[in-house]
Amino acid sequence: MGGHMQQQTTNAATTALYDGALNNAGPGNEAGDAVMARWLQSAGLQHLGSPVASAGVDQRHLPNLLMQGYGAQTAEEKQRLFKLMRNLNLNGESASEPYTPTGQSSAAMASSDGFYSPEFRGDFGAGLLDLHAMDDTELLSEHVISEPFEPSPFMPSVNQAFEEDFSVPANQQQRQEQDAEPSSPFPRGEKESSGRENSVAKIKVVVRKRPLNKKETAKKEDDIISVSNNSLTVHETKLKVDLTAYMEKHEFCFDAVLGEHVSNDEVYRTTIEPIIPTIFQRTKATCFAYGQTGSGKTFTMKPLPIRAVQDLMRMLSQPVYRDQRLKLWLSYFEIYGGKLYDLLSERKKLCMREDGRQQVCIVGLQEFEVSDIQIVKDFIDKGSASRSTGSTGANEESSRSHAILQLVVKKHVEVKETRRNNNDNNESRGKVVGKISFIDLAGSERGADTTDNDRQTRIEGAEINKSLLALKECIRALDNDQLHIPFRGSKLTEVLRDSFVGNSRTVMISCISPNEGSCEHTLNTLRYADRVKSLSKSGNSKKDQTFNPLPPANKDVSLASSQLASNDAEDVFEPPQEYNVQETWRRVEKDSSYSTSGIEFKQPTNYPSSYQASFKEESGIPSISMDRGRSDTSNSFGGSTSQRILQSSSSYPQDASDQEEKVRKVSPTRRKVSREEKPERHQNLSKRDSIGASDVPATINFRQLNSSTTSQNSSDAASRQYETITEPPSVDENISALLEEEEALITAHRKEIEDTMEIVREEMKLLAEVDRPGSMIDNYVTQLSFVLSRKAAGLVSLQARLARFQHRLKEQEILSRKRVPR
Numbered sequence: 025m026g027g028h029m030q031q032q033t034t035n036a037a038t039t040a041l042y043d044g045a046l047n048n049a050g051p052g053n054e055a056g057d058a059v060m061a062r063w064l065q066s067a068g069l070q071h072l073g074s075p076v077a078s079a080g081v082d083q084r085h086l087p088n089l090l091m092q093g094y095g096a097q098t099a100e101e102k103q104r105l106f107k108l109m110r111n112l113n114l115n116g117e118s119a120s121e122p123y124t125p126t127g128q129s130s131a132a133m134a135s136s137d138g139f140y141s142p143e144f145r146g147d148f149g150a151g152l153l154d155l156h157a158m159d160d161t162e163l164l165s166e167h168v169i170s171e172p173f174e175p176s177p178f179m180p181s182v183n184q185a186f187e188e189d190f191s192v193p194a195n196q197q198q199r200q201e202q203d204a205e206p207s208s209p210f211p212r213g214e215k216e217s218s219g220r221e222n223s224v225a226k227i228k229v230v231v232r233k234r235p236l237n238k239k240e241t242a243k244k245e246d247d248i249i250s251v252s253n254n255s256l257t258v259h260e261t262k263l264k265v266d267l268t269a270y271m272e273k274h275e276f277c278f279d280a281v282l283g284e285h286v287s288n289d290e291v292y293r294t295t296i297e298p299i300i301p302t303i304f305q306r307t308k309a310t311c312f313a314y315g316q317t318g319s320g321k322t323f324t325m326k327p328l329p330i331r332a333v334q335d336l337m338r339m340l341s342q343p344v345y346r347d348q349r350l351k352l353w354l355s356y357f358e359i360y361g362g363k364l365y366d367l368l369s370e371r372k373k374l375c376m377r378e379d380g381r382q383q384v385c386i387v388g389l390q391e392f393e394v395s396d397i398q399i400v401k402d403f404i405d406k407g408s409a410s411r412s413t414g415s416t417g418a419n420e421e422s423s424r425s426h427a428i429l430q431l432v433v434k435k436h437v438e439v440k441e442t443r444r445n446n447n448d449n450n451e452s453r454g455k456v457v458g459k460i461s462f463i464d465l466a467g468s469e470r471g472a473d474t475t476d477n478d479r480q481t482r483i484e485g486a487e488i489n490k491s492l493l494a495l496k497e498c499i500r501a502l503d504n505d506q507l508h509i510p511f512r513g514s515k516l517t518e519v520l521r522d523s524f525v526g527n528s529r530t531v532m533i534s535c536i537s538p539n540e541g542s543c544e545h546t547l548n549t550l551r552y553a554d555r556v557k558s559l560s561k562s563g564n565s566k567k568d569q570t571f572n573p574l575p576p577a578n579k580d581v582s583l584a585s586s587q588l589a590s591n592d593a594e595d596v597f598e599p600p601q602e603y604n605v606q607e608t609w610r611r612v613e614k615d616s617s618y619s620t621s622g623i624e625f626k627q628p629t630n631y632p633s634s635y636q637a638s639f640k641e642e643s644g645i646p647s648i649s650m651d652r653g654r655s656d657t658s659n660s661f662g663g664s665t666s667q668r669i670l671q672s673s674s675s676y677p678q679d680a681s682d683q684e685e686k687v688r689k690v691s692p693t694r695r696k697v698s699r700e701e702k703p704e705r706h707q708n709l710s711k712r713d714s715i716g717a718s719d720v721p722a723t724i725n726f727r728q729l730n731s732s733t734t735s736q737n738s739s740d741a742a743s744r745q746y747e748t749i750t751e752p753p754s755v756d757e758n759i760s761a762l763l764e765e766e767e768a769l770i771t772a773h774r775k776e777i778e779d780t781m782e783i784v785r786e787e788m789k790l791l792a793e794v795d796r797p798g799s800m801i802d803n804y805v806t807q808l809s810f811v812l813s814r815k816a817a818g819l820v821s822l823q824a825r826l827a828r829f830q831h832r833l834k835e836q837e838i839l840s841r842k843r844v845p846r
């Protein structure tokens with residue numbers, strides 16, 4: 025945003041400067057014009073001569089010409105203009121007289137001090153490069169790398185990459201931008217990357233359509249997707265009320281659309297190849313495939329790292345990098361049900377930790393040095409075989425996890441032999457130069473796998489849903505250069521944390537199935553992709569506001585909730601209580617029919633202040649910011665929600681029906697599209713459609729919540745507030761809490777067994793002592809009483825935890841069953 029504003033100021037300043045220069049150059053400058061014309065001719069830019077000459081511009085204004093894009097139509101022309109200026113030594117050092125800006129231009133300079141000043145301080149080239157965000161690689165090749173790179177058959181020079189990008193107009197809006205700035209050789213978004221950052225777009229959204237498969241062909245299913253350049257149309261068959269069929273067209277534009285005949289090679293060239301050089305400039309790149317099961321995500325992603333390794337290794341073999349002792353490392357892991365597993369180490373469970381510098385480390389993850397392509401293929405095959413898969417109707421080998429393959433370029437750090445022996449992992453240590461992560465996401469529709477399947481599948485689905493939402497939010501924050509990146513929204517985004525800070529590049533490949541039966545999922549995928557695309561600041565930010573599928577505050581809340589669920593669970597969760605033995609006994613005695621489901625819980629006395637504040641808002645839309653939300657609003661764990669619900673009911677079944685009613689209130693409404701809306705929908709259909717939010721996991725509709733609560737008896741304010749607060753969050757929002765509670769339960773169970781064994785040892789000791797002649801029976805009784813109390817307390821604590829967890833499972837089940845079908 026700030027950068028964007030600076031760009032605008034700069035452009036304004038440039039215009040002023042240029043205008044000033046034009047005004048200043050008088051007709052008495054004809055000799056200069058002739059010289060100028062010759063200079064331009066020598067650079068093959070004679071066609072630019074006439075406007076320059078007619079304007080009476082001298083060499084000192086060439087920078088302005090270039091900044092304006094005046095006359096120069098192509099990247100090549102710009103380069104030539106730039107070289108000409110360099111040859112003319114326009115840096116001022118040898119200029120016959122120092123350039124004195126006009127009053128107007130100096131004012132302009134003053135307003136943009138620090139940006140233009142280099143040109144006039146004698147560093148013109150740098151200023152130009154800043155202005156046009158030329159690629160570092162180019163700087164590197166011109167100024168750093170003395171030996172030229174071997175041209176890669178797959179990897180064009182960075183300029184070529186620009187041109188390739190540019191030659192594929194990203195979307196209509198881009199085209200408009202290009203029309204407005206005909207001389208700009210840089211694609212949308214690239215111009216906006218600040219300073220010397222790489223000119224490869226920060227976010228690129230590409231769609232790939234697969235061909236109809238045998239099954240679909242056998243069923244005589246139609247291909248409902250037509251592709252044209254960078255846009256595509258989905259032809260959806262619908263039924264009128266009188267059951268006559270009609271066709272509804274949905275049009276979408278993306279940075280690139282790859283049809284069914286496009287090879288994996290071409291996919292690589294469109295997506296990853298332009299990013300490869302940036303990896304050597306401290307870029308963290310992420311490429312992820314999104315789409316329903318069977319749409320071709322794995323098919324698309326699998327070859328990409330192999331091709332990337334090929335190019336990375338080619339670059340690494342260049343003397344400049346070889347001398348720096350840069351090496352390439354590979355790791356492959358999956359996120360399944362919110363947990364991390366190493367796919368190259370027998371699915372060893374991994375732990376994620378943050379170090380003191382808030383760097384995410386995956387403890388125990390094996391990294392392998394990559395020295396040849398065959399090894400990479402083997403690793404990928406090995407890892408893919410270990411991946412969590414299952415069978416779905418659409419895909420026999422359906423992925424149930426997010427698989428992440430990372431290629432990291434590191435500067436090799438010599439490790440002393442002794443240290444190496446102490447820790448094998450040291451070998452892979454080195455200073456990270458750049459990284460690229462390939463993510464094969466689990467099928468997007470798995471988020472909807474919450475109704476018909478078993479609990480495990482539903483939990484998987486909810487976790488996937490949450491991570492996809494979090495991913496989208498992170499990309500949004502990333503592209504807006506926000507200070508706060510909500511990477512804690514899910515394990516997936518947490519793991520990718522370092523890809524969301526600093527210099528990053530993201531490529532999203534949305535995979536779609538062409539058959540009619542997949543129409544709804546295809547539309548969901550395209551809407552998600554469109555949403556990601558429109559989140560780009562380089563896209564139309566208004567779209568974001570106008571067609572936001574959720575009110576912003578609502579989204580914040582939903583995210584805040586999911587963050588809460590994932591992060592603050594520990595804070596909110598009441599740690600296993602230090603049971604007072606006497607009190608515990610009293611409780612157990614009092615409730616003779618004590619059961620796990622009947623356990624009493626502490627009544628929370630204070631409701632989270634931000635919840636209260638939110639619901640007081642007249643608009644009915646809460647404005648909990650993420651940070652605010654994170655501080656105190658979780659009702660998703662530690663028994664707050666579930667315990668309150670338990671308390672408010674006498675028995676579970678009835679409780680369940682109560683909840684079902686509540687869930688209905690909080691479920692997102694599905695937007696009904698009236699026939700009348702259709703004609704004007706087409707233009708911006710993708711955005712408007714997204715109001716249906718079917719690609720967005722269920723979130724609490726606070727507006728509904730609010731109205732539902734205010735419609736109740738006003739005299740019952742306290743209970744109304746209570747009701748409101750006890751509304752369970754959506755399944756996506758408490759899934760993290762559920763997973764963490766599961767982890768905590770297992771840990772607590774282990775601890776309980778250890779404690780019990782310790783107690784049994786003490787009991788054996790007591791028995792041995794009491795059997796001795798002359799033993800003190802009083803002593804035995806006291807000690808036995810104490811030991812048994814401890815034993816009971818341990819059991820009660822575990823039972824309480826189990827009860828909470830059982831309840832949470834039930835609650836989650838109800839929530840998921842009540843979700844609006846997609």
Ligand SMILES: Nc1ncnc2c1ncn2[C@@H]1O[C@H](COP(=O)(O)OP(=O)(O)OP(=O)(O)O)[C@@H](O)[C@H]1O
Binds near residue numbers: 235237320321322465
């Ligand atoms: N572009 C394509 N050209 C030819 N075949 C394809 C293409 N894309 C996918 N397929 C085939 O479709 C089937 C399903 O693809 P794939 O396993 O990649 O789907 P997926 O999106 O990864 O599914 P899931 O999410 O269930 O893992 C595979 O047999 C694959 O070979």
